[in-house]
Amino acid sequence: MVETYQLFQYQSCPFCYRVRQFLEATGIELEFKDTLLDVDASRELVECGGKSSVPCLRIQRGTEVQWLYESFDIIEYLKSRFGV
Numbered sequence: 001m002v003e004t005y006q007l008f009q010y011q012s013c014p015f016c017y018r019v020r021q022f023l024e025a026t027g028i029e030l031e032f033k034d035t036l037l038d039v040d041a042s043r044e045l046v047e048c049g050g051k052s053s054v055p056c057l058r059i060q061r062g063t064e065v066q067w068l069y070e071s072f073d074i075i076e077y078l079k080s081r082f083g084v
């Protein structure tokens, strides 16, 4: 099943930096949502994901949406999906 991704994060968060570094190293491109600069993104994260913690990867599979928290879990998930 095709998946689309959005990474909810902000620039100065060290755990977000860890994920961004992984993305840069592997060449994986996905959409970023900055929860400090974008009020709507911040609200969506809390209302739909369940908590304000970043980084959080929003995974869309058809009509199903999964919210994945924890930087290491996000990296492991993307590794498995992209085979890197």
Ligand SMILES: N[C@@H](CCC(=O)N[C@@H](CS)C(=O)NCC(=O)O)C(=O)O
Pocket (backbone or CB within 6 Å): 012, 013, 014, 015, 016, 051, 052, 053, 054, 055, 069, 070, 071, 072
């Ligand atoms: N263990 C988490 C730590 C995430 C974390 O503590 N993020 C901070 C920002 S650096 C945060 O979102 N704090 C606000 C909150 O938890 O609502 C990870 O590795 O992703």
